[in-house]
Amino acid sequence: MNRDRIVVGYDIGGTKIGVGLADSNGKLLGKARIENKDTRPEEILPLMAETARKLAAEANLPFGAISMFGVSAPGPADIPNGILTAPPNNKHWRNVPVKQYLIDALKLPGVFENDANCGALAEWYFGAGRNCDDFIYLTMSTGIGGGIVAGGHLIRGRGYYAGEVGHTVIELNGRQCNCGLKGCYEAYAGGRAIAQHVQALLKDRPDHPIVAFAGGKLDDVDMSAIEKAVRAGDPLALEIWDEMSLRNAQGMGILINTFNPAKLILGTLAWAVGALYLDPIRKYLPQFAWPQTLAQCELVPSELRRDIGYYAGCAAALYELKERGEL
Ligand SMILES: [Zn+2]
Known part of the structure; x- marks a missing residue:
């Protein structure tokens, strides 16, 4: 070089x-x-x-x-x-x-x-992809964006839309996504979509612990408030978290079997939350990817954070x- x-x-x-x-x-x-x-x-x-x-x-x-x-x-x-x-x-x-x-x-x-x-x-x-020619980076923030490096090349696609991983439909006639489609991966596992979903669930329950973790304001319920409620053992937060983890495994499983990457490098939520975020995804992944491809793929948080x-x-x-x- x-x-x-x-x-x-x-x-x-x-x-x-x-x-x-x-x-x-x-x-x-x-x-x-x-x-x-x-x-x-x-x-x-x-x-x-x-x-x-x-x-x-x-x-x-x-x-x-x-x-x-x-x-x-x-x-x-x-x-x-x-x-x-x-x-x-x-x-x-x-x-x-x-x-x-x-x-x-x-x-x-x-x-x-x-x-x-x-x-x-x-x-x-x-960062975490050094010396690795097959990996996928996922933003895991308010939305789910992806950048795919395969065989040492960035995959851009015909019109630069490649890597729009968050808008892979994973549920037929599922939850409405901001992009116009229904049932997108991001609609189930993106930070903004989850917060909106929880806000809708709790609109008549201003005294719910998740709202308390958001400073008592329903509009301020975000992933951080939900994470705190999960750590405190709140049943609804645990249920939401479990669904998010399952959907993450579903979305990531598609990528693991499609691209056979050596790594999935995960952004914001993965490094901010840590094991509580990553471990349940690892638990569910065997339902969505082959043992061979899964064994070859490491799930790691972003190093650059x-x-x-x-x-x-x-x-x-x-x-x-x-x-x-x-x-
Ligand atoms: Zn979408």
């Missing part, structure tokens, strides 16, 4: 933009964050470019040492053209040509990739360099 490759990466989130500077040996050389709450692109884009120059200067590197930039973008987005079409949580960003702006401002080539794919690439170059954003765009840039034969 060429030791001299240095890349800059951006992770565009709902409330912040993570900026990272990294090298091709898996080392993060610098990081910064830009607040991005209710901002306008015309104020933030110049700041993004400026922050890259600042990180290079702080690392005592000439800006010319950087080979490429990468952008990790939330959906929906026009991936090949690098345009953020309508990111959630910010009404000012509509059809913003982020990639072209940065190409012009940084005078660097760049790549634009969806955030779940970037998460997979980040774990590949910097909440810092993954600093690595996400960098990893996309490193992968692009590799694809171009420049790494």
